[in-house]
Amino acid sequence: MLDKTYQPQKIESETYRVWEEASAFAAGAPARAQARPFAIVIPPPNVTGSLHMGHALNNTLQDVLVRFERMRGRDVLWQPGTDHAGIATQMVVERQLLERQEPNRRAMGREAFNERVWQWKEESGNTIVGQLKRLGCSCDWSRLRFTMDEGLSRAVRKVFVDLYRAGLIYKDKRLVNWDPELLTAISDLEVEQLDTKGHLWHLRYPIEGPKFNPDDPSSFIVVATTRPETMLGDTAVAVHPDDERYRHLIGKNVILPLVGRRIPIIADEYSDPEKGSGAVKITPAHDFNDFEVGRRHNLPMINVLSPEAKLLLEPNPEFTQNVEPSAELKATILELNGVFRFAARNMIVDRLDAQNLIEKIEPHAHTVPHGDRSNAVIEPRLTDQWYVDAATLAKPAIDAVKRGRTNFVPKNWETTYFHWMENIQPWCISRQLWWGHQIPAWYGPDDKVFVAEDEAAALAQAKEHYGKPVPLERDEDVLDTWFSSGLWPFSTLGWPDHTPELARYYPTDVLVTGFDIIFFWIARMMMMGLYVMDEVPFRDVYIHALVRDQKGQKMSKSKGNVIDPLDLIETYGADALRFTLAAMAAQGRDIKLSPSRVEGYRNFATKLWNAARFGEINGCVPRAGFDPATAKVTLNRWIAGESERTLAAVTEALQAFRFNEAAGAIYHFIWHVYCDWYLELIKPILAGSDADAAAETRTMAAFVLDRALQLLHPFMPFVTEELWAKRAAEGEGRGSLLILAPWPEHQGLANAEADAEIGWLIKFISEVRSVRAEMNVPAGAKVPLVISGASGETSARVARHEETLLRLARLDQIEFGKPPSGAVQIVLDEAVLALPLAGIIDIDAESKRLKREIDKVGSEIKQIDAKLANEKFVSRAPEHVVEEQRERKSEAEAVAAKLEQALKRLEAAL
């Protein structure tokens, strides 16, 4: 016996255990050896992570697809795994060390620290896996992978070596985005431009030759800057070649204040006469644009900042290379060396000001680059790093999408993808971290680099090169986390080995992810997949919305605006949360989650539960071999057809990734068709004297419930599996699991006659109920009903459904005849239904009601008339549209006429 309400907490973990024990999630089951594969790789969550709403949405949608395709008979692989998440994880463990007052990373040393991270990963790294299970995810956990597993690490090394040998990975000295807090380079994508209110300092640089005089503008040139502290590294002042104001100065020098260095005034089109003073100071070692200018003019690059972004003047041979250190400069060096960049800024401004070298200071709003992890202001810095030639790899990746080998859903994301890919920059892949894949490059005594998959191979190369064995030192850097993520679709399947899984499941069918990682991840997988496998990694990319907070902001731990999906699961059950997310996942729109919606879908689960309970109480048991096409009772033929329409709607919607439509269709069917009407309508049959009809109805009720469970299962796996199991013991499919049950097939069950008849029945009941409520007829009062003008068909229908009508419309009898006087009258198709309520109801009110009805129909007729009177409409609109309007008009007119008659009759009673 089922409980009165569904209690998810009582069954979820047990149900999940049953699935796992039955190996229901396992790919490559022998029974499906002949089946078409269906593969999805999970976007690997960070091992540091715990389940947030984004994960909940992302994995719900994947699980819906996976369960759907599994029921459709495919050999499903949902490949799970986690990502080592270099920076994020290293930060977590470092913070932990700090909290526990243990020696820090550097004190521990690299090996001990990495051991510590591994230990942490083993202890709490699989938290998120448990949480995905609570959500109901049917991943093949036996194939769980981690980006730093030996196999995946081997894939990383091999790809690195292959790309290096192909010239697509190279080492280069250029400016990088340097995070002075994390002390590592990061890629362009990891930099966030933040609007900042700063200042624009206009500095006077004295021109070499004339004596500097603050009142004489010809003795100096003004440059504007947002970062005065970098002036120590200036190596030129640039003006636009066409700028008349400065043309005469081109080729002259200025004396760099505080330093005394002579630097040239050069002409370069980078200088924008509109901006600042029109003359710009050039600091090639600390600004990306200046770097390019410096390259063009062969300027020296003077680095004046340490990795920690402190002034680095001493010892710094670069800084003093071009200048004879004067006593003043020595004093400056002494005072400024080692000062953090922002403090140094003030000190330098003060010193310049003291020398009358500040023309003016303006407030200035601009964007400042910040590291997305540390939130520190990024410092462009000249360093040696490893790069991937992304532009070359991007070409086939662009082509594959253009040719439709991979499709984005919704399609408009392709624009974003193309735009980025077509302007892609070299990808900096080295990170000055310890946690991650150490770069497989070794250096000889003369810094000659040997790239190889392991040390032995590198040593062999070195021996070959030097003609004798030499000791090598390995590159200390690790690779960007996204380098290994980019290999995920094939590295998880065993590549570089030629495994059967790789052959069977690559390319995968669909990737489900949020748009925020199109560049980080999708683009890289496309590039790597095409390069390594010579085939796209997935056929479809379904891009879903982000779950945002009330202000439309991305939820993130640092912002503290996170709604915990586990709380919602605790309160309402995993099914309710899943259904909510699926129902709200309309394409191309963000999701703002409201708890009341989750509660509503929890109620839905309970509704379904009680429908099953009704079946249980009434002996509705699935019968083996039952063919719904053989049903004789109209009601049963109707519900069979309705269930099949729902099957089609859900199937089509899921095939097109329209999750919200699929969810809506099954919701509507279960609640508003099966429960609201079918179960109510069959009560008289079940209680009636026709044993055959009752038996057929019991079977059909169970059959349709089974269908509902099947169609709902991808969305609400727990409650449906539980109800499937609890169906009467002798039922069809006893002992089977719903998760492995087949998706229903289309049999052509819809029947127009049954639809028309039950449609009429529903309308009859609804109209009577509506009028009763409006006329304030007490709900408990049973009243008689008189039908006039009924056709033969209507009479027959009334006869067939009399008990039902009496019960659901709260009538005590139905007879045919003239409408009695003072009755409430309802127009139903050709007939008039009269409720003789003289004395009970207010005739005035009924008269008003009828007039209102007449008005409504009247205005409808007017509207249609206007259309039909429009000659252009009649001549240009398609025939069926015009015909439709004519039909609507004649129907409306018939109703109007009957209402008029009804009104007359009523007034006669007064």
Added chain:
RNA sequence: GGGCGGUUAGCUCAGUUGGUAGAGCGCCACGUUUACACCGUGGAUGUCGGCAGUUCGAGCCUGUCACCGCCCACCA
């Protein structure tokens, strides 16, 4: 500066071939029916952001404006 998306019932949002505006929640009234009060029955509420255009017909197509949001970008 470039690109994308949004503006529909009090709230959160659906609305894919242009042809009678929908759901959930909330609200109001009533509670007969032994599946369900996590419920039932009935009800109210919209110049579909503004303007212009295309069309017989526009929430849907085009242009434009306004406001909101996101992404990309080297603006001293």
